[in-house]
Amino acid sequence: MNRDRRSGLICLTTGVILVGVAYAATWAAAAPQLAAWAMVIGIALQIAGITVVGGTRSNRPNHLVLIAALFLGTVIVVGFGAALLLPPESASAGPYLLGLPRRAAIVLLGVGILPFLVLPFLYAADFDTDGLDEASLARFREECRVLRESGTEGGAR
């Protein structure tokens, strides 16, 4: 299997397990801080992992997808991690960031807006339009038809 895809799957699986750990810790009413961190890291690994698995094509490394996944994981861990670690703000003294209490700003703007300013452009840069015009798609349809007919004789479908 492609190395990037395997790494993505490992990240995803680890992330799923960590979210399970977070749920178990919450259910047992034990270590809420541990549960929160397990959830943060678990979510980051899942989302980064599935992006890598989804963005990997054929057997070549895809640096833009890896950058996107790294960016996503970092935004989630840093954004939610800062919210967990930074001290609470005071209503009068703040600190405020763009009109919001600092931790709220990090979550709302850092996790809620920042990815929008980066990810769509990484996706566009990564998107390969070659082979997607009408003529190429017609050839691709034919190629797939031949493959299917040669590979599925006696298959379930």
Add this chain to the structure above:
Amino acid sequence: MTLVPLLLQTKPLLPNSAPEIAWVALFYLVVCAGIAVWAVRRTRDTRDYFLAGRGVGLWALAIAAMASALSGFGFIGGPGLVYAIGLGAVFIVLPASITGSMTAWVLAKRMRLLGEVRGLLTIPDALGARYRSPGLQGLAACAILIAIVGYAATNFLALGFIVDAVFHTGLANGIWIGAGLILAYTAPGGMLAGVYTDVFQGSVKAIASAAVFITALQSGGGMRRIAETISSNDPGWFEPWGNRPAVAALSLFFVFGLGALGQPHVLHKFYMLKDARRLKWYPLLMTGAMLLALLLYVGVGFAVKAAVARGDLAALGRPDDATPTFLLRFASPLLAGIVFSGVTAAIMSTVNSFLNVGAAAVTHDLPIALGRTVTRELLIGRLVTVALTLAGVLLALKSGVLIALLGIFGWGLFASTLVPALALGLCWPGATRLGAIASVSVGLVVTLLGETLVWSKRLLLPAGVTASGLALLLSLLTFLAVSWLTRADAASDLDPDIRLIMER
């Protein structure tokens, strides 16, 4: 605990007393009707009916996807939830900046190519093709159908409340009128009518939302003033997780972030794109439109909470009153009319997509699973759309426990049954048919059982653990574990053309 009931609009709204609101709403409905008539005249076959003739442009695709993803909850229930529990409620929509790009990387191109190569019509079709399994296609269709009927019923009820609030029709008449309006263009025009009304409806949503956000900031004297007022009155509200534990907010991010990869009424629009090359800018347009439409969700919640803290508004009797109260108190009748139209638009566009997906499940997927062929698919599709609407309306009229119970299955079922098998399965050649069947089954059973037990109070989950989250988690684990255990079958479960598509 379960948070999903909060996603449902099951209570009457504040009645409208300004005639301008009714006029704007009427104008909106006339435009929708005009678009529908135009589209209906162009619907000639099942490809038009279920896939808008595969002729949809990028702008239409992005806005229609946003419109069907964002139901009336984004305008009524969501702001109310923000008002009630603070920033923790924003975690439902916080993943929106990520999900458009993530969905594009994982599914967009593959779904579009699958549609191209196999001529697929539905999401269960994709599962059937991926795993060479008509049985799995039928199982997924059943899960989708259960989710859709309940979800549609709750949306009919919400629409009934809005029609009643704007036109003073009474709830039952409001439900019938609302359902009739949707049916009028969905049954004859299918997805072709749906997509183009979605474009108009999505635009109304985004414009209304942006205008309300500006009004909300002005009403509170700017974001800093709003934050200071709320924080001095209720210090926990502006905590990053609101008035809830961190895990509860993060759990929402998990379910609504990853769950976005399993929403059939959004995903099957990828089949409809005319030119696959245009997918390049899909995440930018879809996410931009979504974030714009979500401004109201945050803005109204903040502004109403600040107004109550300042003493400008009395504390709300119910959180769901946040948007109507804000509009009646701070917005002009014209803007209020546009927003009420936006809410109506949100509900109509979501229900329209549900009905179309449901009709396709009955007329296309279930017969394939049973080894039958349906002739006159277009006619049957229209009849099934009518039948699903009637089922939804009758459930909505019954109201009470039954409808809420059915409604809560919707979102969780989509996520837990489709995310692993579809999203992961379409980009991981190692996934197996048994893994997919086990995962869909676990998602179905855990969601139905979990939500029922929680709803009937036989199971008490701690804050942060939701039945939908558990179902998604267990479904993912099952998919990974069973696929790994049966990995020797992976190659034989995958047709070579599908493998080729996965690598494009």
